[in-house]
Amino acid sequence: MSFDPYIHFQGNCRAAMTAYQALFGGRLELMPYSAAPEWPEGTPEAMKSSDLVMHGTLALPDGRMLMASDFPPGMGGDPQQAVSISHTAPSVDRAKAVFASLLEGGAVIMEFQPIFWSDGFGMVKDRFGTHWMISSPWRG
Template identity: 45%
Template sequence: MQFIPYLSFQGECRPAFTTYAEIFDGTLELMPFSDMPPGDGMPSLPPEQAGWIMHGSVTLPDGGLLMGADMPPQFGGERMAGASVAISLPSPAEVNRVFDALKVDAQTIAMEVGPTFFSPAFGMLTDRFGTSWMIMTEPQ
């Protein structure tokens, strides 16, 4: 069994997951609400939300998976809060590469990449899409 993070957005899922697929060299799949067949019991969305993503995924080369969607507020959806995506990478150089890519227009940088007692390279930030990240490498 494995846990799979499922991220919540409000209109930012498409650019966020496109960015994550590029950074992590993953395979992107997006299913917009506009592709939903009529009469499936779901209320229709206003035109400004028609392109929102009902389900998105990035499958990583090693089989890892990140999923998410735009959560319309009229259905009770909210943007992410209170959770972080933690990722362990093979080297400090890779930690720095990923951190630098995610910190472009970041909302907050809680901790720049640096050594800690548990990792030779660890950093925390909230990216421009509102996703909180904890990026590290295992001790060598």
């Protein structure tokens, strides 16, 4: 069994997922609200014609997925509150590079450093509001 995160944004899902694809690779598919084939009666026109992302999938080479959407037009919400995405890189150098990339325009929660279970671990909130926990391989 596996779990794949589904995260939500307030209008910047397309930019975030494009940035994540540039960093992690994989195949990105984004479907705007305006591409839905049909809507229930009474759906606001602003939703039916919106270019905001209704569903996005970043399919990674290892079979995992990061999925996301924008909140529906006119709907409030708090993106990525109290949730972190954990990523273990194949090496300390790659983990440092991922951490540095996610930090651009974001904020450090915990500096990247050796820790008792890993040669490198850090936590960052990226410029899109997503919290990340970045690790190098576990010590064993």
